[in-house]
Amino acid sequence: MIDEYGEILVPELKHYFGLDLRELFSDDLALSPAYVLIHIKWLPMESAFVAEHRGGRQFRGWDEGRYQTVALINAIRVLTHLFVVANSDPKKRNPPLPEPWPVPDAVSKTKPKDKPGSFGFIARDLAAKGKRRKEVAGV
Numbered sequence: 001m002i003d004e005y006g007e008i009l010v011p012e013l014k015h016y017f018g019l020d021l022r023e024l025f026s027d028d029l030a031l032s033p034a035y036v037l038i039h040i041k042w043l044p045m046e047s048a049f050v051a052e053h054r055g056g057r058q059f060r061g062w063d064e065g066r067y068q069t070v071a072l073i074n075a076i077r078v079l080t081h082l083f084v085v086a087n088s089d090p091k092k093r094n095p096p097l098p099e100p101w102p103v104p105d106a107v108s109k110t111k112p113k114d115k116p117g118s119f120g121f122i123a124r125d126l127a128a129k130g131k132r133r134k135e136v137a138g139v
Contacts, residue, residue: 070101
């Protein structure tokens with residue numbers, strides 16, 4: 001974890017908890033790895049480490065409050081649209097439904113592929129073979 005996220009973890013742990021990650025490798029004031037991992041686990045959602053762990057910089061600053069704000073904005077936009085549709089002339093064409101406000105989760109919802117040898121990979125492979133057998137048999 002330190003090799004992959006070390007340059008993010010050093011300032012994050014110092015900022016949020018006052019921990020110096022260099023003490024993990026010190027003989028005098030040695031921190032235990034378990035103690036550091038507990039602090040990493042409780043980094044806030046808007047931290048740079050959590051953003052990188054969730055998928056990249058686009059998650060930076062997206063905490064619960066921001067998600068709630070976007071949900072409220074989207075709800076207001078839909079309600080405004082419904083109000084306009086309900087009070088417009090039925091003979092005229094209705095305005096299009098507004099696009100939801102973009103959130104980083106919507107961009108990164110691509111499903112990761114199963115690794116070869118994993119249960120999902122084997123199950124998907126067996127299902128595809130069974131489907132091909134049925135197609136060849138004409139069932």
